[in-house]
Amino acid sequence: MPSLARVKRSVPTNVDRSETTGRSASTDWSAYATAYDLLSEHNPEYQALLRDFEGFLATIKTPQLIYDIGGGTGNYTEIAARACPDSEIRFVEPDAGMIRSARSKLAAHGNIKHDTFALEDIDAPGTADLIICVHALYAMPAQEQRLGDLYRLLRPGGWLYLVDLGRYMNVADWRRYLFSNLKKEHGLVGALRIFWQGREIAKQNKTILKAQKKGVYWTHTEAEIALAATAAGFKILRQEAVYRGYSDLLVCQAKP
Numbered sequence: 575m576p577s578l579a580r581v582k583r584s585v586p587t588n589v590d591r592s593e594t595t596g597r598s599a600s601t602d603w604s605a606y607a608t609a610y611d612l613l614s615e616h617n618p619e620y621q622a623l624l625r626d627f628e629g630f631l632a633t634i635k636t637p638q639l640i641y642d643i644g645g646g647t648g649n650y651t652e653i654a655a656r657a658c659p660d661s662e663i664r665f666v667e668p669d670a671g672m673i674r675s676a677r678s679k680l681a682a683h684g685n686i687k688h689d690t691f692a693l694e695d696i697d698a699p700g701t702a703d704l705i706i707c708v709h710a711l712y713a714m715p716a717q718e719q720r721l722g723d724l725y726r727l728l729r730p731g732g733w734l735y736l737v738d739l740g741r742y743m744n745v746a747d748w749r750r751y752l753f754s755n756l757k758k759e760h761g762l763v764g765a766l767r768i769f770w771q772g773r774e775i776a777k778q779n780k781t782i783l784k785a786q787k788k789g790v791y792w793t794h795t796e797a798e799i800a801l802a803a804t805a806a807g808f809k810i811l812r813q814e815a816v817y818r819g820y821s822d823l824l825v826c827q828a829k830p
């Protein structure tokens with residue numbers, strides 16, 4: 575598969591770029607990667623988002639070129655690769671630990687190219703038919719410019735499937751929610767075991783909250799993200815609060 579993306583500036587992976595960007599140290603995504611899928615599998619809200627994406631994909635013409643930006647451990651790309659085996663998929667993920675998990679999960683699919691870049695480091699023509707960007711935009715620098723980057727990567731009329739954490743990550747609230755679901759499914763001992771195995775997630779979620787409070791990570795209302803997406807050139811076809819009201823889901827098209 576030819577390489578479509580060029581790197582604008584070379585940034586080593588898994589490096590805290592706070593010194594160069596002026597952003598304070600934040601989430602250790604590689605540490606997060608170790609337990610990410612364990613808790614995602616047991617989080618009904620995460621599973622509901624995956625189903626929503628799969629349903630959305632079934633409603634559009636098969637996209638030939640798909641980007642998954644900030645793709646993490648590859649769960650959305652896996653759905654896209656299964657549903658669109660003849661499409662080119664560009665999996666863009668700057669964190670070494672996350673991309674390692676994704677590579678092993680996606681190894682069976684021959685139509686995926688893994689790019690260890692940050693969104694802001696991609697310089698590619700605007701030919702994408704679909705961009706997936708789930709729970710990643712809030713963690714990027716200068717989110718309004720990043721929405722502009724997403725717009726530029728798309729062909730006119732191309733789709734953006736965007737989910738973004740907008741409200742403060744209430745770690746205690748999520749802990750209660752996940753624990754009560756786990757207890758129902760696996761009993762008290764099973765729930766405690768899974769919680770222990772996934773303890774890194776709680777730790778990293780605390781760092782997300784800290785970064786949100788410091789303003790390093792973007793927080794937004796439904797209206798604010800809609801305004802930012804529209805300002806970047808998107809037409810919003812669907813918007814709703816998801817993930818227990820913590821996040822916003824926007825299905826958009828790039829206006830010509």
Ligand SMILES: C[S@@+](CC[C@H](N)C(=O)[O-])C[C@H]1O[C@@H](n2cnc3c(N)ncnc32)[C@H](O)[C@@H]1O
Pocket residue numbers: 603643644645646647648649650666667668669672691692693694707708709710711713714715
């Ligand atoms: C919470 S994870 C979401 C992963 C995946 N999209 C999902 O929903 O399962 C956020 C991801 O955004 C990535 N990320 C952070 N800053 C980024 C940037 N500037 N460009 C692209 N991805 C970024 C992180 O490395 C991390 O893997």
